[in-house]
Amino acid sequence: MNINALAISIGNTRTRLGTFVDGKLIERQFLTNQSMSALPEVLAQTYSALRDKGDAPVVLASVNPSLTDRVAQAVAQQLGRTPLRIERDLKVPIGRQLDRESIVGEDRLLNAAAAYDTLKSACVIVDAGTAVTIDFVDGAGTFHGGAIAPGARMMLQSLQVGTGQLPEVELARPEEPIGHNTAEAMRCGVFYGLRGMVKELAEQYAEIAGNYPTIVATGGDAELLFGDWELIERHVPDLTLLGIGVTLQTARTADEE
Numbered sequence: 001m002n003i004n005a006l007a008i009s010i011g012n013t014r015t016r017l018g019t020f021v022d023g024k025l026i027e028r029q030f031l032t033n034q035s036m037s038a039l040p041e042v043l044a045q046t047y048s049a050l051r052d053k054g055d056a057p058v059v060l061a062s063v064n065p066s067l068t069d070r071v072a073q074a075v076a077q078q079l080g081r082t083p084l085r086i087e088r089d090l091k092v093p094i095g096r097q098l099d100r101e102s103i104v105g106e107d108r109l110l111n112a113a114a115a116y117d118t119l120k121s122a123c124v125i126v127d128a129g130t131a132v133t134i135d136f137v138d139g140a141g142t143f144h145g146g147a148i149a150p151g152a153r154m155m156l157q158s159l160q161v162g163t164g165q166l167p168e169v170e171l172a173r174p175e176e177p178i179g180h181n182t183a184e185a186m187r188c189g190v191f192y193g194l195r196g197m198v199k200e201l202a203e204q205y206a207e208i209a210g211n212y213p214t215i216v217a218t219g220g221d222a223e224l225l226f227g228d229w230e231l232i233e234r235h236v237p238d239l240t241l242l243g244i245g246v247t248l249q250t251a252r253t254a255d256e257e
Contacts, residue, residue: 003252004053006046007244008083009107010062010071012130014220015039017046018241021053025245028238033067043078059244061086061106086110086247093250095142104145108135110243112143114236115216117246122209124202125239126226128219130154134198136205136213147201152221155190173224194225202231 002023009016015036019027026049029042050056058075060083062068075083084090092109094116111125112135122139126132128151135146150158153171160168169183177192179185198215206212217225217232218239226232236242 003245003249004050004056005245005248006043006050006056006058006079007241007248008058008060008071008075009110009240009244010060010064010067011107012064014129015067015071016238016241017042018238018244019046019049020245020248021049023245023249025238025241028241033064036067036070039071039074040078043074047079057081057248058083059086059090059248060084061110061240061244063105063107084248086244090247090251092243092247094137095140097142097144102145104143105133107240108133108146109143110247111135111216111218111239112137112243113246114239114243115214116141117242119214119216122205122211122213124205124213124215126198126215126217126219126222126232127239128152128194128217128221128225132194132197132219134201136208138209146205147197149194149197152190152194152225155193156186159186159189171221171224191225195229195231198226199231 003020005020007018014030014032016030018025027046029046031038058081072083075081086106092113094109094113111127115123115125116137123137125135130151132149132151136144156169159166169186174184174187174191179188202215214233216234216236218236222235
């Protein structure tokens, strides 16, 4: 890739920003969606390396409609640019085999495009954030969808909210598989439950693919949940931002042909 651009990915909990210079992701920052007052400053900082790069667009992806217009307005006010929108102005370059009425989160498509662009083979993408998604891309680069489950923190919160006696528990890796107190038992259920789900679905996807696909993990909780697990072959924290880069580069290449 030889693009120059600022990529912005608005998630349910956090907003990530990444600066591409000559095709390389040289800077990345994130804001929690509760601290968006710092956005103008972060926009100026992350775009500073692009001001002498000529046509350096801002590309915006979002799974959080309540913040999309606010961020787009901040980009226009701070940088004097109207951001290009993923799936509206730029289609994610990944094949799709989905139900006709299906609406898929832009982050899932971008993760799939970035993973397949690198691997060029069947793969499973596990995104561990507010929700956990486990998606399948076949060897021809077609996104088939996958599974969506509550994220680790949401699981712990639901146990506390939905029961009469279970406590509020912070997410942490359990010390051992058997929880010898209530908090550790809750952590074990979430930690090993999510790992078990990933393993079971990966095995099911492997039967469909005819071989065991490479498993790629991303998302804010991926390192805690899967960091030392041999089942996960690649951990790419910036996968969604890289997918924005792949999408823009593909569009630029098509325009030049």
